[in-house]
Structures are given as structure tokens and as C-alpha cells.
Amino acid sequence: MPDIAPFIALAAGLGAAVAGHGAWRRRDVNRWPSAEAxxxxxxxxxxxxxxHRREGDDQPRRFLARVHFTxxxxxxxxxSDNGRFDGVPSFTRRQAAVAHAGRTPPGTLMTIRYAPDNPEITQSGESRLPNGRLGLAAFLATMSVVALWLSLP
Structure with missing residues (x-):
């Protein structure tokens, strides 16, 4: 029977690379120019x-709070709108979505960051480190090393 540890190491290593790439992409977004919208x-x-709803599928309805701005x-x-980069905030209750959208009524000024190559791609909110993705990348990289170590003769 083949040793499965090298396959686990490969899969964890690829996962770490994808998570690391996502964190790197977020770092680039934090450096985009900002503008008042x-x-x-x-x-x-x-x-x-x-x-595509299937018969018997009981997924709850979601409510998206979309904010459009110039x-x-x-x-x-x-x-643009708040769904171009991170995705529109999603809620399980309409009241929560209305409350979130109500925080930025029409006429409100907000700071956004935009892609230098394509300014219609925007990111709103504070710049932040992708701690979740960084943690995932570190965990998967560690699991890859452990799996490789276990596969050594």
C-alpha cells in the first residue's frame, strides 16, 4: 500500500500557497490609492x-446590503458598489441588512480604495491584515512539513 503522507504534504503545501497568495493579494489592496466617495x-x-434551488433544499434566504457610490x-x-472586491455583506435577517445599509445613507462620504488599473474595482472599509488567511497558510505549511517528516524512511 502506498504511503499517503507525501500526498497529504502536497495537498497541504498547495493549500498553503493558495492561502498565502490570498493574503498577498490583500496586502496589495491595502496599498491601493484612496478616494472620497x-x-x-x-x-x-x-x-x-x-x-439553483433543488427540491427539498431548505437553505435560508439571505439579504445583501448593497451600497452604491461615486x-x-x-x-x-x-x-461602483461595496460588492466589487470583498463581496456584499450578507445577512440572514432583512432587519440586519437594512440596519447595515442604513449606516451609510445617500449623501454620506466614505473613504474607499480603488484598483490603479481599473478604478471601478473598489474596496471599502478599513485596511486590515488578513489574519485568518495568514493563520491558515501557516497551519497548512506546518502540516505539509509534518507530513513530509512522517514520510521519511
Whole structure:
């Protein structure tokens, strides 16, 4: 029977690389230029848990709190929303989504970061370290090393 440890090491190593790449991408986003954006409208939309509901599928309905805004970058006005990079905040209750969207009523100024190559791709909120992805990358890298160590003769 073949030793499975090298396969576990490979899978954990690949997972660590993917998680590390995600953390690196977030680091780049934190360096994007920032701009003041003005909220133009907020909306709450209901979506199902799955794109294709199957018979007997009881996934709860989700509510997305989408915030649309405009901003100036490179001498032009751009339109975007809070779902371009991180995804729109999702809630299980409509009241929670309405409350979240209500924190930024139309006319509110907010700071966003935009992709230098494509300013319509934006990220709102504070810059933050991706602690979860960094922890996952470290854990998977450790498991890869342990699996390789266990596979040594």
C-alpha cells in the first residue's frame, strides 16, 4: 500500500500557497490609492442560499446590503458598489441588512480604495491584515512539513 503522507504534504503545501497568495493579494489592496466617495443609494436584495434551488433544499434566504457610490479618480468620475472586491455583506435577517445599509445613507462620504488599473474595482472599509488567511497558510505549511517528516524512511 502506498504511503499517503507525501500526498497529504502536497495537498497541504498547495493549500498553503493558495492561502498565502490570498493574503498577498490583500496586502496589495491595502496599498491601493484612496478616494472620497459619496453614497448615491443603498438597497437590500433578497437572494437564496444557492443559485439553483433543488427540491427539498431548505437553505435560508439571505439579504445583501448593497451600497452604491461615486468617486473621482484620475480626473474622471466612477460608479461602483461595496460588492466589487470583498463581496456584499450578507445577512440572514432583512432587519440586519437594512440596519447595515442604513449606516451609510445617500449623501454620506466614505473613504474607499480603488484598483490603479481599473478604478471601478473598489474596496471599502478599513485596511486590515488578513489574519485568518495568514493563520491558515501557516497551519497548512506546518502540516505539509509534518507530513513530509512522517514520510521519511
Amino acid at each position: 459619496r453614497v448615491t443609494r443603498c438597497e437590500v436584495e433578497a437572494v437564496h442560499g444557492h443559485a 468617486f473621482q479618480a484620475k480626473g474622471r468620475t466612477y460608479r
